[in-house]
Amino acid sequence: MKKLLLLCLMIVLSGNFYAQETTKTKKAKSETAAKKKKAKADKAATDVKKEAKKATDASKKAKTDAEKAKEAKTESTKADIKKTEAKTDAKAKAVKKDATSTKKTSTKKIKETNEKAPKVADKVTGEYNGKKVYTGPKGGKYYINKNGNKTYIQD
Numbered sequence: 001m002k003k004l005l006l007l008c009l010m011i012v013l014s015g016n017f018y019a020q021e022t023t024k025t026k027k028a029k030s031e032t033a034a035k036k037k038k039a040k041a042d043k044a045a046t047d048v049k050k051e052a053k054k055a056t057d058a059s060k061k062a063k064t065d066a067e068k069a070k071e072a073k074t075e076s077t078k079a080d081i082k083k084t085e086a087k088t089d090a091k092a093k094a095v096k097k098d099a100t101s102t103k104k105t106s107t108k109k110i111k112e113t114n115e116k117a118p119k120v121a122d123k124v125t126g127e128y129n130g131k132k133v134y135t136g137p138k139g140g141k142y143y144i145n146k147n148g149n150k151t152y153i154q155d
Contacts, residue, residue: 055095062092128153 066085122134131143133153142152 051098055098058095059092062088062095 065088122136124132125135125141126133128143131145133141133143135141140152142150145151
């Protein structure tokens with residue numbers, strides 16, 4: 001009898017060790033995860049801004065270098081000036097392209113869930129049962145029924 005009573009007591013006390021997570025801890029975990037995601041997005045945005053600023057600074061520097069080269073025109077150095085202008089223009093374009101590509105990719109990651117596909121106006125291509133037939137961007141043909149819904153036509 002004593003052994004049975006001790007066994008039951010052990011089972012009751014061991015149940016406390018295997019308790020389920022409370023909703024408060026689940027909410028806290030999800031909030032911290034959301035804060036981490038937001039912090040990463042903010043960091044990415046600031047990095048993009050820094051890259052864009054670097055690109056604009058580099059392009060300004062390249063332009064000033066080109067202007068200085070233009071001021072130093074002499075008969076003997078015209079060919080050299082053209083070469084340096086071409087190099088600085090190429091460098092400025094490369095820096096701008098790199099900055100814009102990094103900016104586009106990071107903003108796409110952030111706005112990926114917020115943006116919808118742009119709507120393209122469909123073309124009227126004929127008539128079917130007295131209704132205008134439209135052709136969509138992928139080639140599907142449909143007309144608008146009396147309820148205002150699209151009804152597709154099989155070829």
